[in-house]
Amino acid sequence: MSSDALAGPSASAPGGGVRIVATFSGQMSCSPAFPDYAPHRREWLGGKPIRKFTVAPMQNAASLLALRFYGRVLLSVLATIGIACLIAMQIGWLTTATSAESVSNEEKQLATNGVELLSASGATMFTSALIPVDPSLSYELSGEIRSFAPNGDEISGAVTYLGVIDYNEKKERLTSKPGPNRYAAASNFYLASARGWATLSGVIGGEGNENHNQFHPGTRFVRVVALLNYKDETMKSEIRNVRFAPRLEMKTR
Numbered sequence: 649m650s651s652d653a654l655a656g657p658s659a660s661a662p663g664g665g666v667r668i669v670a671t672f673s674g675q676m677s678c679s680p681a682f683p684d685y686a687p688h689r690r691e692w693l694g695g696k697p698i699r700k701f702t703v704a705p706m707q708n709a710a711s712l713l714a715l716r717f718y719g720r721v722l723l724s725v726l727a728t729i730g731i732a733c734l735i736a737m738q739i740g741w742l743t744t745a746t747s748a749e750s751v752s753n754e755e756k757q758l759a760t761n762g763v764e765l766l767s768a769s770g771a772t773m774f775t776s777a778l779i780p781v782d783p784s785l786s787y788e789l790s791g792e793i794r795s796f797a798p799n800g801d802e803i804s805g806a807v808t809y810l811g812v813i814d815y816n817e818k819k820e821r822l823t824s825k826p827g828p829n830r831y832a833a834a835s836n837f838y839l840a841s842a843r844g845w846a847t848l849s850g851v852i853g854g855e856g857n858e859n860h861n862q863f864h865p866g867t868r869f870v871r872v873v874a875l876l877n878y879k880d881e882t883m884k885s886e887i888r889n890v891r892f893a894p895r896l897e898m899k900t901r
Contacts, residue, residue, distance in 0.1 A: 758890060760872050765888040770881040776872040778819065779892065783863040786853030786897070789833045791874060791890040794845045798882050802842035806883040809875035810834040810848050812892070814864040822864035829873055830860045836878075839885075851895060 758766065758774035766774060781787065789810065797804035811831030814822040821828075833850035856862040863870070872892050876885040 758872055758874060758887075760890050760892045763889055765886055768876040768885050768887070770883070771875075771877050771879060772885075774874040774876070774887065775813065776890075776892075778815065778869045778871060781863070781867060781870050782894075783853070783855045783867050786851050786895040787892060788849065788851055788895045789872065789892045790847060790849035791833065791887055792845050792847050793839060793874075793876070793885060793887045794843070795839045795841050795877070796884040796886075797841045798884070803840065804883065805838050805840035805843075806876065806880055806885050807878035808834050808837045808839050808848065808885070809873070809878060810837075810850075811860065811873055812852060812863075812870040813873050814867040815869040815871075816866045817868040819869055822867060824857050824864055826857060826859060830863065832861050835860060853895070 758776045760776050760779070768774070789812065791810055793808055793810075795804075795806040795808075809829075809831045810833035811829050813829050816822060830852060832852035834848040837848060839846055850861065852861050852863060854862050855865045855867065857865070870892075872890060874887055874890070876887060877883040
């Protein structure tokens with residue numbers, strides 16, 4: 649007897665989804681009524697379309713990792729610069745400036761009570777070592793300064809400041825008004841090249857905040873400060889014979 653004769657009737661699910669075929673061996677096989685590659689394939693039992701999932705491209709993940717890496721490198725560099733600046737300020741390699749000092753590109757050591765000559769190209773600040781003072785006394789401050797125009801123009805000149813920076817007994821800087829520095833000898837003084845050497849001088853004494861001829865209240869130390877070529881990167885200037893000393897007053901009976 650042939651297997652076809654023994655084959656039972658074929659059963660199909662509603663809609664022709666699956667057909668069941670009985671064979672001679674008693675085994676049953678089940679096969680879909682439509683191919684796997686059908687564009688609208690559905691799961692028979694659920695009747696829902698198969699969901700499609702997309703995976704982000706690998707290059708997006710690589711770009712994110714690169715951004716994180718370079719961000720960490722940038723933060724490390726900024727942190728290193730900040731630490732270096734703090735160390736430099738502590739040991740005196742770096743100083744902060746306010747008011748007229750902010751335009752000085754370079755700070756150099758200034759000797760007082762001597763004949764040393766110092767030269768400055770462009771905006772430059774000179775400061776002396778700390779000098780103890782008695783604010784109840786009056787002090788004379790003076791210096792000789794001249795300026796040069798780069799093209800030999802004798803009409804051109806440079807703005808000059810000459811004064812002191814005040815500190816308290818703890819050697820902390822004092823910055824109350826009328827200015828953080830007290831420019832007793834020269835304040836915004838215009839020095840023309842044609843004038844040659846000019847002697848700038850002034851007197852400072854007593855404590856108060858009324859003018860530049862007074863020490864800040866609480867002053868116990870000072871630094872002599874000279875600002876040359878203020879806000880001018882083209883001029884050149886020289887300074888010499890800077891002197892700062894108590895003023896001798898003759899008393900008569």
